Amino acid sequence: MRQTETTSATGAAILEVEDLTVDLGHPSYPKRVVDRVSFTIGVGETLGLVGESGSGKSMTAYTIMGLLRRLPVVAVSGSVRLGGRELIGLPRDSLRHIRGKDIAMIMQDPMSSLNPVAYDVVEKSR
Numbered sequence: 314m315r316q317t318e319t320t321s322a323t324g325a326a327i328l329e330v331e332d333l334t335v336d337l338g339h340p341s342y343p344k345r346v347v348d349r350v351s352f353t354i355g356v357g358e359t360l361g362l363v364g365e366s367g368s369g370k371s372m373t374a375y376t377i378m379g380l381l382r383r384l385p386v387v388a389v390s391g392s393v394r395l396g397g398r399e400l401i402g403l404p405r406d407s408l409r410h411i412r413g414k415d416i417a418m419i420m421q422d423p424m425s426s427l428n429p430v431a432y433d434v435v436e437k438s439r
Contacts, residue, residue, distance in 0.1 A: 326394075328354040328377070328416075333391035335369075335376050343387040346372045350391075374418050379408040 333350040336343035347369045354360050362370040375381055377393050379400060393400040395416055400408065 325356050326353050327356060327358075327396060329392070329394040330373075330377065331392040331394075333373065333376060333389075333393060335372055335381070335389050336387040337372075337385055338387055339385070340387050347376060378412060378416065378418055379403065379405075 330353075331351050333347055334345065335347035337346050338344045350369070350373050352360060362373060364370050375384075376389060377400065381389070382405070389401060391401065395411065400411070403411075
């Protein structure tokens, strides 16, 4: 059974992604890299995106975070709401205030990304 747009199994929705679609490349021959992705994450829930290399996991995350600015984006459609606030089309400055505080992304190697010892070694070497 699919969850509703505004609630998850636990009640209030934290993140709602609805029909997210992203096309990259040239307007004459766009490449669809995310195709109608929808999910809702509620309070206390965790979501893992799993798939083969090139299946759109990172592009979905980059789109949610508003990090597509350096890519040749042809079109982004659908909706991404964080706490009810629409993120698609939000100005760069507004997104900057949200990232890190309200939403963040752990890249593909979480063991080194979350290892405070590795971070401390990098900082001391600077």
